[in-house]
Amino acid sequence: MTEFFPMKSGEGVYSYTKNSSAQRKFADNAKVMIREAIIENLDVKTKTFLIVDMGCSIGPNTFFAMQNIVDAIKDKYHSKLSLDSMSPDIEFHVFFNDHVTNDFNILFKSLFSDQKPYFASAIPGSFYGRLFPLSSLHIAYSCCAVNWLSQAPKELIDVKNKGRIHYDGASIEVWNAYVAQFHKDMGVFLSARAKEIVPGGLIVLILPAIPSEISYSKIGYKMFTFLESSLIDMVNEGIVEESLIDSFNLPIYFPSIEDMTKVVEKNGYFSIKRMELTNPQSNIDAKSCISHLRASLEGTFTKHFGSKIANEMFERTLEKIEEISAWLEDEYYKTSRQLLLVLKCKINS
Numbered sequence: 001m002t003e004f005f006p007m008k009s010g011e012g013v014y015s016y017t018k019n020s021s022a023q024r025k026f027a028d029n030a031k032v033m034i035r036e037a038i039i040e041n042l043d044v045k046t047k048t049f050l051i052v053d054m055g056c057s058i059g060p061n062t063f064f065a066m067q068n069i070v071d072a073i074k075d076k077y078h079s080k081l082s083l084d085s086m087s088p089d090i091e092f093h094v095f096f097n098d099h100v101t102n103d104f105n106i107l108f109k110s111l112f113s114d115q116k117p118y119f120a121s122a123i124p125g126s127f128y129g130r131l132f133p134l135s136s137l138h139i140a141y142s143c144c145a146v147n148w149l150s151q152a153p154k155e156l157i158d159v160k161n162k163g164r165i166h167y168d169g170a171s172i173e174v175w176n177a178y179v180a181q182f183h184k185d186m187g188v189f190l191s192a193r194a195k196e197i198v199p200g201g202l203i204v205l206i207l208p209a210i211p212s213e214i215s216y217s218k219i220g221y222k223m224f225t226f227l228e229s230s231l232i233d234m235v236n237e238g239i240v241e242e243s244l245i246d247s248f249n250l251p252i253y254f255p256s257i258e259d260m261t262k263v264v265e266k267n268g269y270f271s272i273k274r275m276e277l278t279n280p281q282s283n284i285d286a287k288s289c290i291s292h293l294r295a296s297l298e299g300t301f302t303k304h305f306g307s308k309i310a311n312e313m314f315e316r317t318l319e320k321i322e323e324i325s326a327w328l329e330d331e332y333y334k335t336s337r338q339l340l341l342v343l344k345c346k347i348n349s
C-alpha cells in the first residue's frame, strides 16, 4: 500500500507553488540533455504522442518540463520531416500524474490560464503500480519524485531508528532497510512502466542523488537533521513524546548511480541511454531552504505528529538559520548532486 504525502497545496506563503524553485533548477539544468536525449533516442511512429509527468505536484514546474518535451519531439519530427518534405501532423496528450490527494484543481486552474500545445488529463494514483493501458505511453517523465518511497521501510518497526527521522547518521541496519525499500519500489516502478511504454519509448528521471564514493554514514542530506534537532529540543522540553520520533521515518531516499544501474539491469526491459550526475549549482538561502522543506514535508510530519507539533518544528528550525547557512556554504553547494537518467524501452514485458 503506497502512503500519500502531498505537497502543500494552495497558493499561500508555504505552498509548493511558491516554494519549488530548487526543483525547477534541477529540471532547468537537465533541459538541454533531455532535449538531446529525446532527439537521439525516441524511436516511435505515431501521430499522437502520449507523455506523462509522474509526481507532477501542483505546478508550475511541470508545465515547463512538459513544454520542453513537446518542443523536443516537435523538433525531432520536423527535422525528420523536412528531409522527407511531409507535413508535420502530430498532436500531444499530456497526463499529469500524482497521488489522489494532490491538489489537481490548482494545477488545472493554472494550466488553462493560457493556451497549451497539448491535450491535458489528470491521472491520479501511485506510480508504484499500473496507471496506463498496455503499450500506450511514449514518454514517462518524473522530476524529484521517485525519491519518495512507497512507504518508510517496515523493517524499521523492529530495527528502531531511535531519536532519528531518516537514515542520515543512523545505523547500518537502518540504512540497509532504506536501500532495500528503494530497490523494491524502483523495481515495481520499472515493471509497471515496462508494460505501459511502447518499444522505443523513453523514461526520463531527474532526482537528487549521491556520488558513489560517499560512505553510508555520510550519505544523507543533512537538511533533515535540522528538523530532527528541533523535534529533539521539543522532546527535551516535554512537548513531544520521544516514542513519536522513534516511530517516524521520512520515506525519502537519495540513490547513487550504482543503485539505479542495478535496478535497471535487474528489470531488464530498458537500456540506459543517458546517466549524468551533476552539481545542481544550487544557491538557495537558508530561509528558502526551510520553506522548501516545509512545502514538501509538512503534510508528512502533520500526518504523524499533528499540525501543532509540525508547525512548531518548522518555526523552531527557522531559529537555526545561521547553522543552516553555514552548512549550505560549507557542504551543500559543493557536494549536492542531481541525477538524470534516460531509459529506452526495449520490448514490452
Ligand SMILES: C[S@@+](CC[C@H](N)C(=O)[O-])C[C@H]1O[C@@H](n2cnc3c(N)ncnc32)[C@H](O)[C@@H]1O
Binding pocket: 002, 005, 006, 007, 020, 023, 024, 027, 054, 055, 056, 057, 058, 061, 062, 097, 098, 099, 102, 125, 126, 127, 128, 142, 143, 144, 145, 146, 148, 149, 150, 296
Ligand atoms: C517534490 S515534488 C516534485 C514535483 C514536480 N515533479 C517538480 O519537479 O516540481 C514530489 C511529488 O511526487 C509525488 N509523489 C510521491 N510519490 C508518489 C507516488 N508514489 N505516485 C505519484 N506521485 C507521487 C508527490 O505527491 C509530489 O507531488
